[in-house]
Amino acid sequence: MATGQTQENEVIEGVPCEAGIECNRPDGVFINDRPLLQVSDVSAVGRGRFFFDYGSDRIYMGRDPRGRKVEVSVRSGAFRSTDHLAEGVSVRNLVIEKFANPSRTGASTTRSALVGSL
DSSP: OBOOOOOOOOOOTTOOOOTTBOOSSOOOEEETTEEOEEBSSGGGOOTTEEEEETTTTEEEESSOOTTSOEEEOOOSOSEEOOGGGGTTOOOOSOOOOSOOOOTTOOSEEOSSOOSSOO
16 A cells, blocks of 8 residues: 555546546556556455555555555646647657546547657
8 A cells, every 4th residue: 555645636537447447547666667557446456456545645555565566646637738739849769658548539639640659
């Protein structure tokens, strides 16, 4: 269990989730660069899964992470652009990883398509 976890990303309403899986909250936990699956109840925590108790600012993991690299997302995206703010911008050879972006969105969003490869 990790305590003091006060980040809480935007809740996305109306996204159908598999029973017991939390897909409306874009929060993520990564152990040794591998993402854990967020479950909607602490009783469902097991290997490869985590539960975020937002009321008590705790993250429960199904395996003792000592001796491993543990990362928790605190942002729902790398960067976002709206309207005219990204005119003439090209993004090339950029690697974006370990963001817990909202379901059905990317770690970077714009109103127009990005040029180059992400």
